[in-house]
Amino acid sequence: MWGVALLLAMILLANPLLADGAWAATAYVTNERDNSLSVVDLDQMKTVRTVPVGQRPRGIAITADGREILICASDDDTIQIVDTATLKVVGTLPSGPDPETFALHAAANRLFVSNENDSKVTVIDVAKRRVLAEIPTGVEPEGLAVSPDGKTIVNTSEVTNMAHFFEVASHRMIASVLVDPRPRIAAFRHDGGEVWVSSELGGRVSVIDPVTHAVTHRIGFDVQGLRAETIQPVGIRFTRNDATAFIALGPANRVAVVDTKTYQVSKYLLVGQRVWQLAFTPDEKYLLTTNGLSNDISVIDVPALKVVRSIPVGRLPWGVVVAP
Amino acid sequence: MKRPKPAARNGIGRRLVITGLAVAALPVRPARAEAIIRVGYIRWAERRPTISLLDRPAPDDGLAGARLGLADNNTTGAFLGQSFELADVPVRQNDDLPGVLARLAADGTRLVLTDLPAEGVLQLADAAPGHAVTLFNIAAPDDALRGENCRAEVIHVAPARSMLADALAQYLVWKKWSRWVLAVGSHAEDARLAEAYRRAARRFGARIVKEITYEDTGGSRQTDSGVVQTQQQMPVFTQGLPEYDVLVAADENEVFAGYLPYRTWDARPVAGSAGLRPVSWDPGSESWGGTQLQDRFVRMFHRPMTGLDMQAWTAVRMIGEAASRGGADPAALPRTLRAPEFGVAAYKGQKLTLRDWDGQLRQPILLSDGRGVVSISPQPGFLHQVTELDTLGVDRPESRCRFK
Numbered sequence: 001m002w003g004v005a006l007l008l009a010m011i012l013l014a015n016p017l018l019a020d021g022a023w024a025a026t027a028y029v030t031n032e033r034d035n036s037l038s039v040v041d042l043d044q045m046k047t048v049r050t051v052p053v054g055q056r057p058r059g060i061a062i063t064a065d066g067r068e069i070l071i072c073a074s075d076d077d078t079i080q081i082v083d084t085a086t087l088k089v090v091g092t093l094p095s096g097p098d099p100e101t102f103a104l105h106a107a108a109n110r111l112f113v114s115n116e117n118d119s120k121v122t123v124i125d126v127a128k129r130r131v132l133a134e135i136p137t138g139v140e141p142e143g144l145a146v147s148p149d150g151k152t153i154v155n156t157s158e159v160t161n162m163a164h165f166f167e168v169a170s171h172r173m174i175a176s177v178l179v180d181p182r183p184r185i186a187a188f189r190h191d192g193g194e195v196w197v198s199s200e201l202g203g204r205v206s207v208i209d210p211v212t213h214a215v216t217h218r219i220g221f222d223v224q225g226l227r228a229e230t231i232q233p234v235g236i237r238f239t240r241n242d243a244t245a246f247i248a249l250g251p252a253n254r255v256a257v258v259d260t261k262t263y264q265v266s267k268y269l270l271v272g273q274r275v276w277q278l279a280f281t282p283d284e285k286y287l288l289t290t291n292g293l294s295n296d297i298s299v300i301d302v303p304a305l306k307v308v309r310s311i312p313v314g315r316l317p318w319g320v321v322v323a324p
Numbered sequence: 325m326k327r328p329k330p331a332a333r334n335g336i337g338r339r340l341v342i343t344g345l346a347v348a349a350l351p352v353r354p355a356r357a358e359a360i361i362r363v364g365y366i367r368w369a370e371r372r373p374t375i376s377l378l379d380r381p382a383p384d385d386g387l388a389g390a391r392l393g394l395a396d397n398n399t400t401g402a403f404l405g406q407s408f409e410l411a412d413v414p415v416r417q418n419d420d421l422p423g424v425l426a427r428l429a430a431d432g433t434r435l436v437l438t439d440l441p442a443e444g445v446l447q448l449a450d451a452a453p454g455h456a457v458t459l460f461n462i463a464a465p466d467d468a469l470r471g472e473n474c475r476a477e478v479i480h481v482a483p484a485r486s487m488l489a490d491a492l493a494q495y496l497v498w499k500k501w502s503r504w505v506l507a508v509g510s511h512a513e514d515a516r517l518a519e520a521y522r523r524a525a526r527r528f529g530a531r532i533v534k535e536i537t538y539e540d541t542g543g544s545r546q547t548d549s550g551v552v553q554t555q556q557q558m559p560v561f562t563q564g565l566p567e568y569d570v571l572v573a574a575d576e577n578e579v580f581a582g583y584l585p586y587r588t589w590d591a592r593p594v595a596g597s598a599g600l601r602p603v604s605w606d607p608g609s610e611s612w613g614g615t616q617l618q619d620r621f622v623r624m625f626h627r628p629m630t631g632l633d634m635q636a637w638t639a640v641r642m643i644g645e646a647a648s649r650g651g652a653d654p655a656a657l658p659r660t661l662r663a664p665e666f667g668v669a670a671y672k673g674q675k676l677t678l679r680d681w682d683g684q685l686r687q688p689i690l691l692s693d694g695r696g697v698v699s700i701s702p703q704p705g706f707l708h709q710v711t712e713l714d715t716l717g718v719d720r721p722e723s724r725c726r727f728k
Contacts, residue, residue, distance in 0.1 A: 098619070117619050119399050138403065139396045140616055158613065159641075159669070160400035161648065176403040178648060181669045182613075201669045227712070229674040251673075 025281050026084075026323045027288055028069055029297060030057035031314025037071065037082065038313035040288075040297065042281060042322070045309050051087045054080050059101030060319040061111075069321065070111065072099040079113065079124075084323065094131050096122040101319070103144035103153060108168065112153050114141035121155050123171060133171045137164050143185040148192040152210065156183035156197055163197045163208060175213040179206040187236040187245075189260070198233035198247065205233050205247060207263065217263050219247075226252055235278040237287065239302070246287055246300075248275040255289060255298075257305060269307050271298035279320040290317040359652035361401075361408045363643060364428040364436035365390050365636070366421070368444070368463070369414040375582030381630070386439045386462065387412055388625045389633030393640025395624070400644060406652050408644065415440070422451035429455035434654035437639050439632065442466040442473075449475035458658040460639040463632060466516065467718065470682040474725035479661065480684045481639045485520040487717035488602040491689030491701035492572070492595055493524035494715070498703045501569035501593070502530040507562070507584070509575040510539045517574040521596070528706070533566045538580045558587035565590065572596040600698055602689045605634030608696035614671040638670045638685070673700075679714075682725040686713040 025042040031050075035057060039049035054073025061070045062084075069082040072095065079093040079102070095102075095113045099122075102113040110132065111124040121141055123133040138157025145154045146168075155164045156179075163186055165175040180202020187196050188210070195208045196219075207217035221231045232250030238260070239245075245258040251274050257267040272291025275298070279288050287300040291310075297320060299309040367387055374380050382388070390410055397408040411433060413424055421440075425448050428436060434457050438445050442464040452459055452475070459478045461469065465485045469478065483491075496502065504525060508518040518535070525532050538561060562571065562584070571588055573596040575581035581597035593599060607618060607628030617637075621629040629637075642661060645668050650660030660666060667675030672688045679686060691699045702712040714720075 098616075116616050117623070136399075136402075139399045140613070157400075158616075159396050160403070161645070161669075162400070162403060164403070173403075181645075181667060181675055201667070201675045229711070 025283075027279065027281075027297070027320055028060060028062065028084075028323070029290060029313045029320045030060045030071055030318045031316060032056055032058055032292075032318040033316035034314035036314050037069070037087075038317070039087065040311055040313065042286065042299075045299065045311055047311060047313055049087060050314060051082070053082065053089060054078060058318045059099065060321050061102060061104045062321040062323060063104070064106050064324060066323040070102070070104065072101060072113070074098050074100055074116075079111070091129070093124050093126065093129055094122075095124065096120070096131070096134065100142060101144060103146045105146045105150060105153070105168065107150045110168075112144050112146070112155070114144055114155060116140050116142070119157070121153075121166070135166060135171050135173070137173070138162050138176070143183065143197070145186040145188050145195065147188050147195075147210065148190055154186040154188070154195050154197075154210075156186050158182050158184065158200075161199075163195065163206070165210070165213060177206075177208055177213050177215060179208075179215065180204050180218070184234045185236050187238065189238050189242045190240060191242055193242075196236050196245065198236055200232040200234055200250060203228055203231050203233065205236065205258075219258060219263050219265075221247075221249060221252070221256055221265060221268075223249070223252055223254055223268055234276045235289070237278045237280060239280075239284060246278055248278055248289055250274055250276065251293075253291075255287070255300065267305055269300055269305065271300070271307055272296050272310055277319045279322050281322050282324050288320050288322065290320050292316050292318065358401075358405050358407045359647075361397075361406060361435070361643065361647055361652050361654070361657075362411065362431065362433040363390070363394070363408060363640060364411045364413060364433040365439065366424060366428075366436060366444075366448070367412060367414045367439045368441065369416050372577060375578045379578070379582075381632075382625075382627055384625065385630055386632040386636045388621070388627075389629065389636035389638075390437060390640050392621055392624055392633075393637040393644065396637075397640060397644030397647070400648055404648055406647050408640075408647075410640075415444075421447045425451050425455060425457060429457055432654075434458065435643055435657065436460065437462050437636060439463045439636070442469055445469055445478065446473055446475075449478050452477040456655065458661075460642070462635040462639050467520065468516075470684050470718065471724040474682050474727065476683070476727040478683055479639075479642075479658075479678065480682070481635050481642070483602075483604055483687060483689060484684060484717050485517050486523060487684075487687075488689060489517070489520035489524040490527065490716045491602040492600070492691060493521070493528045493530055494701045494703040494706050495600075495691055495699050496570055496572075496595065497528045497530055498705070503568045504530055504532050504570055504572045505562075505565050505568045505592075506532050506535045507571055507573045507575070507581070508535060508537050509577060509579050509581075510537060511577050511579075513576040514574045517576055517597075521572055521574060533568050536561065536565075538575070540577070540579045554583050555587060558583050559589045562587075563589040568592065570595055573598055599693070601692050601694070602701070603692045604631040604687065604689065605629060606631075606690050606692040606697050608692070609671070609690060611697070611700075612671050612673045617671050634670070638668065638676070641670065642668045642685075674713075677711075679720070681720045681723045682718065684717065686711065686716075688713065689716060 027040040029038040055075035059072035079095040081091040096115040098117040100116045113122045138160025140158035143156040162176045180199030182201040205219040231252045235248035247256040254268040273293035289298045573581035575597040646660040706715045
């Protein structure tokens with residue numbers, strides 16, 4: 001009995017997230033320059049743990065059950081698996097060289113990884129931890145997105161300036177769509193009707209019809225008092241009902257709120273410096289932003305469209321996920 | 325926010341067996357006919373000695389950048405049915421440059437990079453219209469090529485001396501190191517560079533408190549005269565100066581500037597041709613995805629990427645970008661390049677665009693200490709009504725360029 005209590009006490013001490021006895025909403029942030037993962041408790045609105053991970057951690061994903069986090073340790077040429085209960089690296093996946101970011105195809109249990117230096121996308125069987133295929137793509141592949149029906153993935157290439165569409169079943173490239181310079185992130189609407197691709201140096205978001213592979217709209221941004229060249233869209237997130245899109249504008253230090261019907265920006269939210277990636281909490285009450293230069297994340301109250309908090313994390317925060 | 329029970333686990337933890345899918349896909353090549361875009365590279369094979377052995381140019385300095393740009397273009401081109409070829413033509417003093425251009429043109433090459441001094445660029449520019457060739461000046465920094473001697477057939481990818489001088493001046497003024505001593509070499513290029521520094525000082529509020537000249541008498545290099553000699557010469561060269569903040573050296577032929585740091589009479593920083601140098605690229609630059617380019621370059625060529633490599637890479641990428649946006653037709657391609665909306669991404673944090681009044685590529689300038697990037701100009705606070713990049717170099721109203 002005493003032993004059990006001691007064990008329980010040790011668990012509580014080891015994991016402050018458990019200390020209040022409730023499962024808190026937890027966010028995980030990769031810190032590219034610190035080789036670490038920040039664990040942020042969203043009830044306390046603070047960083048509660050900083051965990052060492054591999055070198056140059058960038059892309060991050062969490063499994064649907066919230067038990068494991070995948071991290072691109074770019075300079076270690078691997079993807080690390082972190083157990084969210086122990087916050088320890090429990091395994092690696094053979095990612096190919098310099099993995100920057102990836103998309104997890106949950107249904108097929110496959111991971112699509114962009115190998116930035118090699119102009120290819122590596123397909124990994126997550127369960128078997130082995131490479132299924134290496135697909136040639138454009139120069140400096142970056143963003144990856146899986147279509148909601150699981151049949152298509154989209155990969156952006158930063159130097160080639162295209163969004164490449166691949167068929168998941170065959171790994172075949174089915175289309176390449178030219179977009180504005182330095183495309184970063186591709187995001188499907190939840191209904192699968194559109195893919196939005198942000199072009200960092202083009203300063204616009206291209207809206208692509210995933211059936212005809214045509215660019216149907218281009219969304220521009222205009223922030224009063226800012227030069228056009230400082231507006232560099234990167235991260236894109238849609239609300240679950242697809243009514244609103246949030247777009248991170250990099251060194252403009254703003255997140256644009258876009259009406260997906262009219263493609264008009266309704267509001268610019270001032271966040272931390274050089275904002276790149278975004279993640280919703282599961283209840284969509286909050287949207288988190290990683291701010292690379294101010295070393296923090298901003299917390300946006302989604303219904304109120306207000307920035308309510310900034311939370312310090314490690315240096316050069318890159319990506320963020322929230323436990324489901 | 326409750327965690328699901330272990331029974332509901334899926335994703336990573338589940339040992340899902342996938343069969344029949346472990347087939348590596350082959351690259352998809354479009355079936356359509358390939359358009360071939362030929363790029364020429366006229367390469368100055370004359371090399372001058374450098375002060376540091378570390379600065380000795382590699383045999384493929386510049387050319388390697390073009391080759392990487394070509395590889396990048398060809399990866400992109402594979403999706404568009406375009407392929408790019410590079411013809412490397414080394415030339416020496418007294419070679420027949422117009423003849424070289426004629427031969428390239430006869431092979432169907434309409435886009436030519438010139439890694440040449442200004443006189444060579446001018447010779448080719450005068451021959452270019454006859455062959456419908458567009459030149460990309462990747463090496464000559466001369467303002468005259470963008471001013472009184474400008475030609476419509478030339479696109480200047482290399483930054484002009486005035487841009488380099490302005491970039492350094494903005495930083496020195498921001499640093500409040502505004503009292504300069506200008507140390508000028510005795511070659512014609514040094515005089516032109518010194519003029520760029522005088523102009524920069526006037527524009528941005530620095531003051532040249534004294535100019536000193538270093539005569540190139542030949543034989544003054546460390547190998548000839550030894551470390552002891554240099555140690556004596558440089559303090560003497562810089563003694564008796566009025567109060568100053570920074571010594572700005574204009575020495576394009578590497579005669580003396582490299583010997584100045586740590587050897588000046590007064591303890592002052594050195595900038596310009598040594599010390600803090602304005603450059604188009606530094607192999608330590610990692611901003612804006614620069615690490616990726618550095619990695620690709622080192623993996624291909626096993627050496628750091630120089631400014632000349634970057635200028636060549638940028639020129640080839642401009643050609644690739646124009647071909648992917650506006651088609652491979654060599655007659656249409658220069659028009660695409662010059663269109664106001666055209667821009668190329670070159671790891672400088674913003675699109676690089678062309679100045680329509682003189683054909684110069686707008687670009688931020690890095691300030692390098694030889695180990696990494698100290699700062700990047702334009703500096704904050706130097707404002708411009710169109711783009712801050714136009715605070716570097718000769719702006720539209722001042723330009724002496726009149727295309728015929």
